[in-house]
Amino acid sequence: MIIAIASGKGGTGKTSVSVSLAKALAEANDKVTLLDCDVEEPNAHLLLECSRISETDFSVKIPSLDISRCSGCGKCAAICEFNCIAVVKERAVIFADLCHSCGGCSLVCPEKCISEIESKTGVITEYSSGKLHLVQGILDIGKAMSPPLIREVKKNTESEIVIIDCPPGTSCPMVTAVGNADYVILVTEPTPFGLHDMTLAVNTLRKMKMNFGVVINRSDSGDERVENYCRKENIEVIMKIRESIDVARAYSKGIPLYDALPEIKQDFISASKTIVNRAGETI
């Protein structure tokens, strides 16, 4: 069972909700895996007492040209949709920074002079925290493309319950992270920005034909418009978490919602049951 935690807007408490949900589920289940797919800024490890088990480099494939055999035919440049290859003075020139690793150029080269080599773009780290297993992807500084790393982190789905902490936004990294989840939780806040970005995320999830519900964080800090929208659109509000300076201070020190206040812990335990039921309905 895969449950993804996403949000259009950043900073709504997505990671704290992911960690809290994973902790609540780990109380009742043998093995729960949390995947930190917010690879540009992964933070779940900061909210868990955990120890590092392993660290593996992650690489993507980029083309490498054996120029001595290149005939300058230009078929590689023609197939590349990302303008990574140009033919200059009857020889191909590769700009690997733009490469999307589709493999087209090496497949199409008639002289077989383009091979694929590994180019590191990030690191995958595994942590253990009691019954909870955390797998984190972290993108190297200066690398533009996060989806391949997100796809690699998402291969770790052998546990019965998998929670995915997704990147914010609604474009390719978010789509890659939520894809194939049984249920998605959108974490939002009751503000105009929160509502606007949530509606974008709702449109994306509906286009992907996914089932989802909403968690409203700092639920008493703004106005009614998020709840009104959910009612109108028939979207289930799974949980509301009230604003509290104590929770904010605890979070600043790395304490997730689950451990910040006893009543929030209870709310998470009951919400986790609802969420598992909803995900089960999809399967």
Next chain:
Amino acid sequence: MKELVIISGKGGTGKTSVSAAFASLSESTVIADCDVDAADLHLVLSPAVMESGIFESGKLASIDKSKCVSCGKCSELCRFEAVKNNDGIFSIEETSCEGCGVCVHFCPVNAIMFDERKCGEWYISKSRFGTVSHARLFAGAENSGKLVSLVRKKAKEKAYEENKSFIITDGPPGIGCPVIASITGADAVLIVTEPTLSGEHDLERIASLVKHFRMPFFVCVNRFDVNEEITSRIEKKTLELGGTVAGRIPYSKIFTQSQIQALTVTESDCGEIKNIIKSIWEKICHRMMTI
């Protein structure tokens, strides 16, 4: 003409509220909203659209079922898990398609079409603080980096046309493709962060990215009084990395209240918060004039 890009690494630190406040304080500015994934600046600026256009980027593969012979070659070659096989009926999942064209090229019966993909819309608008360049990415669309570049290009054109001295750019969160597209070639970056372990962790990464591009940067800690110890650590780190501490903003409900009123923070508050943001803006302006 100078361009200041406001980014944050971590989301939700108050980046857009600060950008909008700067827009209201500046007298000669074009405003660019480059957080095209989740653009919110218009909710406060209420811009009236003057010009707009469709943003097309890349292509999208789609299978003509009448020609498909279900050989599975497309599925075998696709590296983006975009080809779905439903009992021998192959189709392309639009949100997964990278637009690389490998399946199109190698399909033995030419059953795969490859059309331009409409990814979003761009707008040039008028607001009470001047011209705004902004955009909207369609649900689940790709290539937000290219749309960011387009928004910035249009902002720059307008700034030259109107003879403005500043561009204030609200950037996206993170450190990847859209962030890189937002900051390359700008004059300086302001990182708005928060005093939490996550904020601190993300600040180090975003500051390293900015350094990687050899750009001058400022750091401002929002809600600094939530954890003053981490605020001090962040400011120390900023100086170590060669940045400038631009100031501290205290926790205030005015940020949410002004959003609800569709106003900038500096319009709905005439006291402490306005003065703090004004002094941060003046400090940054002053420094940028010497860059």
